[in-house]
Amino acid sequence: TEKLYYKSCNHILKTTKKFRKEFEQEADWLKIGFHAYSIGKRYQESDEEEIVRDYKHFLRKYGKIAGRKSIAHILRLEWFEGNEASLSSLRKMKREPVKAYLAADDDRKSYYLSQKMNEYLRHHRVYYDEKNDITFYRTDLRLENVEDMEVKLKEFSGKLQKSLSDYLVVFSHESKMGSKNVEKLITLCRWAKENEYIFDSFERS
DSSP: OEEEESSSOHHHHTOOGGGHHHHHHTTTTOOEEEEESSTTOOOSSSOHHHHHHHHHHHHHHHHHHHOGGGBOSEEOOGGGOOOHHHHHHHHTOSSSOOOEEEEOSSSSOOTTOOHHHHHHHHHHSEEEETTTTEEEEEOOEEGGGOSOHHHHHHHHHHHTTTTSSSOOOEEOOGGGOSHHHHHHHHHHHHHHHHTTOOOOOGGGO
16 A cells, blocks of 8 residues: 655646546555655644545545545554544544554554553554544564565564464555665565465455
């Protein structure tokens, strides 16, 4: 899933609608998700009206470019931040409600979760907030932070039968996808194929 800013991606906002059909045809694996209104925008202290307004801006524009089928309903917000009222409001939206969030790959606090909730998430990789009907998935790997992919994969192989058998959440920034990280990704994909992972939209897993 490609996570995008609304305001900062002017080159994308000017994209023609001529490829909309192709986006929709590939929507089973390629999704476009809201990240924030602009670079540096953080939703930890904002009110619910602000994030709903920003998200609706995103839906209107990218829905025209890529079609509603391509819109992601599992998001990774800027800095993994968002207060409870804001995220609850996105969950309750009638059109394109957000049902889950991808949480941090490190030990930082993710979204509005308490310390106890975050600890559970770090150990179990998934946390379901029954009150707000929102699921949080821990990010397993950030490509640019992996020094040696072969070593990391040996670590994963040891956990495979216990906790990594269902899915693997991998994250990187487009700006970091130079030749070194591309090689890491290729190595990871080969390992994933050997271990019978399916390359697919996380929303369908």
